[in-house]
Amino acid sequence: MHGHKLTIEFNDKVVRQFMLASIIWGIVGMLAGVLIALQLNFWQANFNTSWLSFGRLRPLHTNAVIFAFVGNMMFAGVYYSLQRLVKARLASDFLSSLHFWGWQAIIVSAAITLPLGLTRGKEYAELIWPINIAVAVIWVVFAVNFFWTLAKRNEKSLYVAIWFYIATIITVAMLYIVNHLSIPTSWVHSYPVFGGVQDALVQWWYGHNAVAFFLTTPILGIMYYFLPKAAERPVYSYRWSVIHFWSLVFLYIWAGPHHLLNTALPNWLQMLGVTFSLMLWAPSWAGMLNGLLTLRGSWDRLRTDPIIKFFAAGVTFYGMATFEGPLLSIKSVNALAHYTDWIIGHVHAGALGWNGFMAAGMFYWLVPRLWNRPLHSQSLANLHFWLGTFGILLYVGAMWASGISQGLMLNATIEGGTILKYPNFIETLNAIRPLMLLRVVGGGLYLAGFVIMAWNIWQSIRGAQTVNGTIEVYPEPHTADEKLSVRGTVFNAPIVYTTITAVGALLWMFTSGWLNILGLFGTVAVGLMAFGHYQTRGTKWGEWYDRLLMNALPFTVLTFVAVAAGGMIQIIPMMTISRHLQTEDRVAEIYTPLELAGRDLYVRDGCYNCHSQMIRTLVPDVMRYGDYSRLGESIWDHPYQWGSKRTGPDLARVGGKYNHAWHYDHLMDPRSISTGSNMPNYPDLAKNETDYASLPRKIEVQRTLGVPYPSWSNNMIDTLAREQAKEIARDLQAQGRYVDADREIIALTAYLQSLGKKSVSTVPAK
Amino acid sequence: MLTRIIYEDWHLIFPIVALAVASLIYIAAAWRASRMKPAQADRLARLPFETE
Numbered sequence: 001m002h003g004h005k006l007t008i009e010f011n012d013k014v015v016r017q018f019m020l021a022s023i024i025w026g027i028v029g030m031l032a033g034v035l036i037a038l039q040l041n042f043w044q045a046n047f048n049t050s051w052l053s054f055g056r057l058r059p060l061h062t063n064a065v066i067f068a069f070v071g072n073m074m075f076a077g078v079y080y081s082l083q084r085l086v087k088a089r090l091a092s093d094f095l096s097s098l099h100f101w102g103w104q105a106i107i108v109s110a111a112i113t114l115p116l117g118l119t120r121g122k123e124y125a126e127l128i129w130p131i132n133i134a135v136a137v138i139w140v141v142f143a144v145n146f147f148w149t150l151a152k153r154n155e156k157s158l159y160v161a162i163w164f165y166i167a168t169i170i171t172v173a174m175l176y177i178v179n180h181l182s183i184p185t186s187w188v189h190s191y192p193v194f195g196g197v198q199d200a201l202v203q204w205w206y207g208h209n210a211v212a213f214f215l216t217t218p219i220l221g222i223m224y225y226f227l228p229k230a231a232e233r234p235v236y237s238y239r240w241s242v243i244h245f246w247s248l249v250f251l252y253i254w255a256g257p258h259h260l261l262n263t264a265l266p267n268w269l270q271m272l273g274v275t276f277s278l279m280l281w282a283p284s285w286a287g288m289l290n291g292l293l294t295l296r297g298s299w300d301r302l303r304t305d306p307i308i309k310f311f312a313a314g315v316t317f318y319g320m321a322t323f324e325g326p327l328l329s330i331k332s333v334n335a336l337a338h339y340t341d342w343i344i345g346h347v348h349a350g351a352l353g354w355n356g357f358m359a360a361g362m363f364y365w366l367v368p369r370l371w372n373r374p375l376h377s378q379s380l381a382n383l384h385f386w387l388g389t390f391g392i393l394l395y396v397g398a399m400w401a402s403g404i405s406q407g408l409m410l411n412a413t414i415e416g417g418t419i420l421k422y423p424n425f426i427e428t429l430n431a432i433r434p435l436m437l438l439r440v441v442g443g444g445l446y447l448a449g450f451v452i453m454a455w456n457i458w459q460s461i462r463g464a465q466t467v468n469g470t471i472e473v474y475p476e477p478h479t480a481d482e483k484l485s486v487r488g489t490v491f492n493a494p495i496v497y498t499t500i501t502a503v504g505a506l507l508w509m510f511t512s513g514w515l516n517i518l519g520l521f522g523t524v525a526v527g528l529m530a531f532g533h534y535q536t537r538g539t540k541w542g543e544w545y546d547r548l549l550m551n552a553l554p555f556t557v558l559t560f561v562a563v564a565a566g567g568m569i570q571i572i573p574m575m576t577i578s579r580h581l582q583t584e585d586r587v588a589e590i591y592t593p594l595e596l597a598g599r600d601l602y603v604r605d606g607c608y609n610c611h612s613q614m615i616r617t618l619v620p621d622v623m624r625y626g627d628y629s630r631l632g633e634s635i636w637d638h639p640y641q642w643g644s645k646r647t648g649p650d651l652a653r654v655g656g657k658y659n660h661a662w663h664y665d666h667l668m669d670p671r672s673i674s675t676g677s678n679m680p681n682y683p684d685l686a687k688n689e690t691d692y693a694s695l696p697r698k699i700e701v702q703r704t705l706g707v708p709y710p711s712w713s714n715n716m717i718d719t720l721a722r723e724q725a726k727e728i729a730r731d732l733q734a735q736g737r738y739v740d741a742d743r744e745i746i747a748l749t750a751y752l753q754s755l756g757k758k759s760v761s762t763v764p765a766k
Numbered sequence: 767m768l769t770r771i772i773y774e775d776w777h778l779i780f781p782i783v784a785l786a787v788a789s790l791i792y793i794a795a796a797w798r799a800s801r802m803k804p805a806q807a808d809r810l811a812r813l814p815f816e817t818e
Binding site: 081084085087155157159160161225228229234235237238239242243246247250469471494498501502505506541542545546558561562565569 | 789791796808814816
């Protein structure tokens with residue numbers, strides 16, 4: 001029976017706020033991107049200041065684009081579509097407002113702290129621990145607001161876009177919390193609880209799935225709502241969209257180790273990453289085709305409608321990027337592409353093409369509906385599209401050419417494979433310089449298009465009357481048949497049969513004797529019983545599933561099980577093993593207090609953005625940098641510093657390769673040593689004093705984390721650090737470089753000289 | 767497959783439990799989605815248009 005009619009006014013104010021914030025932060029993030037691209041071409045653009053150097057601005061660029069631009073866009077799209085799909089106003093205006101202003105405060109904090117060198121030293125997870133806590137709190141605010149709205153909804157069924165949003169909320173929370181677990185050493189510094197290979201694995205479980213569940217699943221939800229609306233026809237296949245969802249949720253979470261191919265990561269994990277990455281091809285392309293085929297019958301509008309143009313191109317870029325991702329996950333392709341610009345090109349095809357274009361299409365669609373005024377200029381929107389498309393193609397094309405060229409040059413050998421053809425790294429850098437410049441042009445064009453969009457939208461909304469959508473509904477309470485209690489979620493035929501089968505299979509695989517036989521026969525018997533039960537009571541199975549789709553909480557729990565499973569498989573074995581035993585044939589020695597201080601400077605200045613510390617198990621890598629890196633050599637590194645890009649050479653075994661004076665000169669003016677280098681100057685290192693005072697607390701935290709530091713007194717730590725610093729300063733003085741022993745450049749030199757020299761063999765002497 | 771991992775105790779079982787559970791839920795959900803009734807699929811696909 002229908003209830004009384006109710007008119008609901010949606011909270012579109014928060015949608016407008018998030019949309020405008022996304023545009024503003026988008027410009028900031030992209031401007032930072034163009035600046036750092038310029039810095040790679042012209043070292044002078046680092047302005048000889050530490051806080052505008054590439055290593056500090058690159059995290060600002062990535063965080064701004066991911067969390068500020070795409071984050072705000074995502075919240076706008078989620079809140080707009082959620083209210084309409086569930087026919088209910090957002091549950092709390094206060095929480096909506098808190099979510100918006102809290103998120104902006106986090107972004108501003110990040111924009112201040114990152115240039116100051118306050119960082120955790122892990123990619124896309126650089127923000128310091130107090131901001132991490134703020135992110136977690138605001139994310140919970142978002143989740144409460146979202147699920148509370150679902151609880152108040154006036155539409156029983158959950159459209160597939162909402163499934164994608166649910167997966168986003170719970171998975172991002174899980175990933176973010178685990179990868180940001182740290183122990184503080186001060187209000188602005190902490191060490192991650194994971195170290196070495198464990199940290200690498202957790203980092204890329206997070207890093208890869210930040211792409212999956214922050215940049216992909218919410219935008220897919222947005223695609224499944226806004227694309228049909230723009231095309232004025234339902235999604236091509238709803239069935240495909242459901243399979244697309246489950247496939248992504250189950251496969252994506254496993255693929256993280258493909259960021260660590262050919263490294264010291266155990267091979268079974270690498271192969272797991274490769275396999276699941278290749279499997280991602282199918283659902284990703286099913287999603288792309290589902291999106292594009294939704295435009296069937298509307299293709300003529302591609303000529304005239306900029307919104308359709310952006311959506312069609314955005315979905316196409318999704319398809320291209322998700323084709324390229326699995327390709328790059330093949331070990332032999334990865335051996336060429338990893339650490340090069342090819343990866344940067346791949347990421348930007350996704351970020352600029354998929355995220356950026358879907359955002360633009362959504363913004364242009366929303367403006368007339370949120371401000372009750374037509375778009376100021378269709379022509380400018382079309383110009384934006386063509387500038388953006390040309391910019392992306394130029395950028396991505398340049399990065400492909402650059403990455404493949406440099407990869408081939410770095411791997412090239414002569415004399416029957418015994419000598420490197422280009423032994424000097426700088427030769428390979430100079431070869432790609434024109435392409436690096438083209439990237440600036442491509443990025444600049446894209447930014448120009450985005451600024452035109454901002455101006456066009458500003459002209460459209462300036463002085464316009466804001467409007468909130470309304471809907472008339474007849475609320476209907478959930479009937480008892482539709483509700484699914486916790487008991488009903490768990491104790492039903494599909495779940496019970498699945499669980500018993502899984503237990504039986506485990507007994508079969510992992511036990512011996514009668515338990516093994518019981519497991520084998522039990523598995524077969526329960527499987528047959530399940531089949532028989534389904535044949536006779538199949539409708540009950542179907543009813544359970546249908547009810548699941550109307551009950552957000554059980555659905556969320558099962559989705560969480562799915563995403564958590566993938567993480568458990570990879571992470572639990574790595575966490576439960578003994579770090580002492582996982583060293584291959586070498587185990588690291590602890591850093592001296594001065595080396596630890598230098599390491600923190602290395603992290604602070606973002607050296608990992610350009611230098612790896614991981615010599616892969618590849619012949620050209622070994623020929624160029626020395627013996628391949630072992631697990632044990634970085635086992636005490638909190639955070640790990642394996643890196644993901646080689647704008648400069650690998651540093652895993654740079655220790656002892658050059659004398660102290662070489663490092664001093666190189667840090668002060670890299671071009672005095674290496675003609676044509678694009679590394680910034682670091683004059684501040686010779687001016688700033690090393691922070692000795694924080695070392696006791698840092699060493700105490702390292703000890704808590706399992707790093708085998710002895711119980712040194714504070715005085716002992718200070719003495720050890722200062723004595724080593726004096727020794728290096730004396731050596732420098734003997735070579736004509738005069739610098740006080742307490743300067744940062746001494747500590748950083750101590751650290752660099754320790755790289756590759758801090759491990760001992762664990763193989764017994766014969 | 768797990769030769770480079772030295773296990774302590776029974777933790778080996780966690781990954782396999784996770785794999786089994788994930789696979790079974792996925793197969794069930796995907797199979798069920800593929801058999802969705804046309805009328806239901808059509809009704810769900812039209813949800814974005816119900817607020818107009």
